[in-house]
Amino acid sequence: MAAWTAAAVRQAANLARLSAPKSASPAQAASLVHRRGLAGGGDHHGPPKVNFWEDPLSPSRWKDEHFVIVSVTGWGFLFYGGYKLFTKGKKEDKKEEAVE
Secondary structure, eight states: OHHHHHHHHHHHHHHHHHTSOSOOOHHHHHHTSOOOTTOSOSOOSSSOOBOTTTSTTOGGGBOHHHHHHHHHHHHHHHHHHHHHHHTTTHHHHHHHHHHO
């Protein structure tokens, strides 16, 4: 509840600043700029993240979205390869029987 109250107070203060007269000095105009809060840009701790093709042998350094793409692709190839391995030759036998 206190968080909602604090957020409401901040919102009212921002609204009051934005509805101030238009003849603001440059110093006051800079204070009217909206700040994005926690929408800023990612992890600022640890090693920098890189594209997976820049360092293919270190998955811990890859960007998160690249890690997901490579992982899902790898699982897809694994399942498809297993499917082809276990279903190999069944259709060929039926074709040979039909020809003979």
